[in-house]
Amino acid sequence: AQKVTQAQTEISVVEKEDVTLDCVYETRDTTYYLFWYKQPPSGELVFLIRRNSFDEQNEISGRYSWNFQKSTSSFNFTITASQVVDSAVYFCALHNAGNMLTFGGGTRLMVKP
Amino acid sequence: DTEVTQTPKHLVMGMTNKKSLKCEQHMGHRAMYWYKQKAKKPPELMFVYSYEKLSINESVPSRFSPECPNSSLLNLHLHALQPEDSALYLCASSPRVAGAGGANVLTFGAGSRLTVL
Numbered sequence: 270a271q272k273v274t275q276a277q278t279e280i281s282v283v284e285k286e287d288v289t290l291d292c293v294y295e296t297r298d299t300t301y302y303l304f305w306y307k308q309p310p311s312g313e314l315v316f317l318i319r320r321n322s323f324d325e326q327n328e329i330s331g332r333y334s335w336n337f338q339k340s341t342s343s344f345n346f347t348i349t350a351s352q353v354v355d356s357a358v359y360f361c362a363l364h365n366a367g368n369m370l371t372f373g374g375g376t377r378l379m380v381k382p
Numbered sequence: 383d384t385e386v387t388q389t390p391k392h393l394v395m396g397m398t399n400k401k402s403l404k405c406e407q408h409m410g411h412r413a414m415y416w417y418k419q420k421a422k423k424p425p426e427l428m429f430v431y432s433y434e435k436l437s438i439n440e441s442v443p444s445r446f447s448p449e450c451p452n453s454s455l456l457n458l459h460l461h462a463l464q465p466e467d468s469a470l471y472l473c474a475s476s477p478r479v480a481g482a483g484g485a486n487v488l489t490f491g492a493g494s495r496l497t498v499l
Contacts (some may be wrong), residue, residue: 301485302485304485304487306490311492312470312472312492312493312495313386313472313490313491313492313493314425314472314474314488314490315490316487316488316489319485319487321485360424360425364480364485369415369427369430369438369480370427370485370488372424372425373424374423374424375422375423375424377422
């Protein structure tokens with residue numbers, strides 16, 4: 270069985286602060302994929318990143334960065350210099366062969382001006 | 383065109399009504415999905431269609447009836463729903479259902495918010 274845990278249910282920061290969203294996963298498979306999706310108040314889930322289990326390189330995209338550590342089964346997401354538009358619910362998700370996406374419980378991020 | 387379009391955005395129905403949710407994509411994707419999302423919860427998979435055939439039904443009650451008339455359209459027919467079925471219903475699509483070779487990125491629509499009275 271696979272499982273994704275996002276221990277932070279809600280985070281509140283002030284604009285321009287850096288914030289890290291934690292994601293810990295469990296799977297017995299050696300090949301798997303990890304995702305982050307953003308769900309703004311409008312409802313749709315917006316794809317942010319996909320990372321396969323063999324690629325532990327950290328990734329940076331603008332103000333977003335991801336830290337993948339297989340040793341601790343974590344795939345954390347950092348937003349640098351947060352903005353009000355970053356306010357949303359963020360979901361970490363896991364996919365392994367033969368299964369569909371397993372979502373974590375989500376972290377609601379509130380960025381205050 | 384990289385969108386998944388869902389209609390209606392909001393729907394209120396009584397327990398005896400029959401209604402349908404519609405989903406459309408023109409990205410050439412051959413896998414389409416229905417998810418149900420309750421407030422403050424992650425999306426839960428309901429159905430998966432692969433090449434217009436139902437490939438996964440996650441033990442969803444028969445009052446929800448999916449239909450895939452063609453590769454661009456996905457419907458969810460609703461009948462005799464219960465108040466606890468009130469939720470956001472999300473449609474998604476991907477190039478194909480993921481196999482052992484990899485995991486596809488799902489593109490989601492904005493959802494249909496359903497209220498059952």
